[in-house]
Amino acid sequence: MSSDPVLHFHGAAGTVTGSCFQLETDGVRILVDCGMFQGSKTEKELNYRPFPFDPRSVDALVLTHAHIDHSGLVPKLVKDGFSGPIYATGPTVDLAAVMLPDSGHIQEMEVEHLNRRNRTRGREGVEPIYTAADATACMTQFRAVPLKEWQAIGNGGLKFRFWNAGHLLGSASIEVETGAGRRILFSGDIGPANKLLQHDPEAPSGWDYVLCESTYGDRDRDDATDEARLSMLRAEVRAATRPDGALVIPSFAVERTQELLADLVLLMERREIETCPILIDSPLASRASRVFQHHAREMDNGDLLSRAMRARNVRFTETTEQSKAIDFMHGFHIVIAASGMCEAGRIRHRLKNWLWREEGTVLLVGFQAAGTLGRILEDGAHTVRIQGEEIAVRARIRKLDVYSGHADGPDLARWVKARLPVKAGLFLVHGEDEAVVGMKGRLAPLVGENRLFTPALDSAYRLEAAGPVLLEADETKPRIDPVAAGHPDWHNDTQAFLLDLNDALARAGDAKARRVLLRRLKRALEDERHH
Known part of the structure; x- marks a missing residue:
């Protein structure tokens, strides 16, 4: 007789990133996604720690898509002993082949820079989570499976x-579909209505269990028709256009960059914005764009993207020297650089060059996880630290939601409604607290509040026919306090405090006032030591 499946939430629970769900049933153990954590240092440190399961015991990995927060720890999984097949759609396999080695390369470079600083501080060196070679090696385990x-x-x-x-x-x-007859749907990330390059999402109806993403569950976006999207982008570009200025767009290298490029070139062809250089400052975006060209016939508006990539004013920077040369350009130009949350890659160099300049504009076009530099800028910081340097924020910081790859609250509710009935339970994942609360309010009338569940990081449920049963804490040991997931941590608080301290010292009237302020802080530290 088949047993009830057990579902573990090893990522994207109480937070958006680190997607990883383990399903155990009838002697088979699979993972759905194996993503990298992004956000606060507390969460990112999970990427370095051992998996909360034995990778050698996993029979197969099934990927929803190639974004790093869903696939970024696959090379580590293989490195730690997983030897089974990795199932994905054909385009996901192609994208993973360029994205995972790039992720390994970035980790190698960042660890090299960190170890250089550690040596000067007398600290021990660290190893990268995996290398570009590890990422390339894991591709031999990928298996392409067609839709449906x-x-x-x-x-x-x-x-x-x-x-x-x-x-x-x-x-x-x-x-x-399990041997016990349970039908389970993992939503993955659901795209919004009127997405430029992708067809509308689909799936059957009638489920025992559904896992639904809720990244933007608390948001109702502005009108997202094609013309409305173009109108909003046109307004942002026109407002940013200044002599010797720049529009800097932190963007995910895969899909978001290609969508922006297609729309920018279309607006220039229509003469609705000034024709200017568009620089794609990301080797990964260049390679990913070639994958998109290969699959152009499978996409909506694939011909528009192909035309944009051939435009004379579009430049792809391949080498480090080409990237550095951007800082010496004159005249208004647009730079699209990864990463989308400003956490790594060339965007940090572009921000160091433009954040302190009033003629610069930074346009955020995607979700910014708690604790990331992108979220700190979005929240209105006046000063930030980049690679150890303190940078004043004088550039205009703008946000444009219509390029998000995620459905908003109404879109997600419509997606769930089309999947009904959900007999036993619906888990809300891939969302921070406010988004999950907003999504629960939308779905309670559809599903019933008693069928909505918000799993914590590393929690596990037995999926019984009547509903899920949460396993006891001693059976599921969380790696970090689940409350810390999806929130800024003490590292963020420390950086904010140091910036506030420097600001207070700068505003103090004279040297005497600065010494008084420092003495107060010293007394507070001494009191803390006594306690």
């Missing part, structure tokens, strides 16, 4: 199939 085609795993009756999620080239929701 059943694929069996093991001998226990478990099978799955992919459905288009409308979020990214190759993105999919995953339908799983």
Whole structure:
């Protein structure tokens, strides 16, 4: 007789990133996604720690899509002993082949810089989570599976199939049917209505359990028609256009960059904005764009993207020297650089050059996780620290939601409504607290409040026919305090305090006032030591 499945939430629970769900049923153990944590240092440190399960015990990994917060720890999983197949759609396999080695390269470079600083401070060196070579090696385990085609795993009756999620080239929701007869739908990331390059999401109706993303569950976006999106982008570019100024756009290298490029070139062709250089300052974006060109016939508006990539004013910077040369350009120009949350890559160099200049504009076009530099800028910081340097923020900081790859609250509610009925339970994942609360309010009338669940990081549920049963704490040991997930941590508080301290010292009237302020702080530290 088949047993009830057990579902573990090893990521994207109480937070948006680190997607990783482990499903155990009838002697088969699979992972859905194996993503990297982004956000606060507390969360990012999880990437370096051992997995909360034995990778050698996993029979198969099924990927919803290639974004690093869903696939970024796959090379580590393989490095730590996982030897099974990695199932994904064909385009996801192609994108992972460029994204994962790039992720390994970035980690190698960042660790090299960190170890150089550690040596001067007398601290021990660290190792990268994995290398570009590790990432390339793991690609031999990838297996491409077409949409809507059943694929069996093991001998226990478990099978799955992919459905288009409308979020990214190759993105999919995953339908799983277990030997116990449970039907489970993992939403993956669901794309919004009127997405430039992707078809609308789809999947069957009638489920025992659904895992639904809730990244923007508390938001109702502005009108997101094609013309409305173009109108908003046109207004931002026109407002940013200044002599010897720049519009700097931190953007995810895959899909967001390609969408922005297509729309910018279209507006220039229509003469609705000034034709100027558009610089794609990301080697990953260059390689990913070639993958998009290869799959252009499978996408909406693929011809528009192909035309934009051939435009004379579009330049892809491949080498470090080409990237550095951007800082010496004259005349208004647009720079699109990764990463989208300003956490790594060339965007940090572009921000160091432009944040302190009033003629610069930074346009945020995607979700900014708590604790990231992008979120700190979005929240209105006057000063930030980049690579150890304190940078004043004088540039205009703007946000444009219409390029998000995630559906907003109404879109997600419509997606869930089309999946009904959900008999046993719906888990809200991939969302911070406010987004999850907003999503619960939307879905309670559809599903019933008693069928809505918000799992904590590393929690586990037995998926019984009547509803999920939370396993006891001694069976599921969280790696960090689940309350810390999805929130700024003490590292962020420390940086904010140091910036506030420097600001207070600068505003103090004279040297005597500064000494008084420092003595007060010293007394507070001494009191703390006594306690």
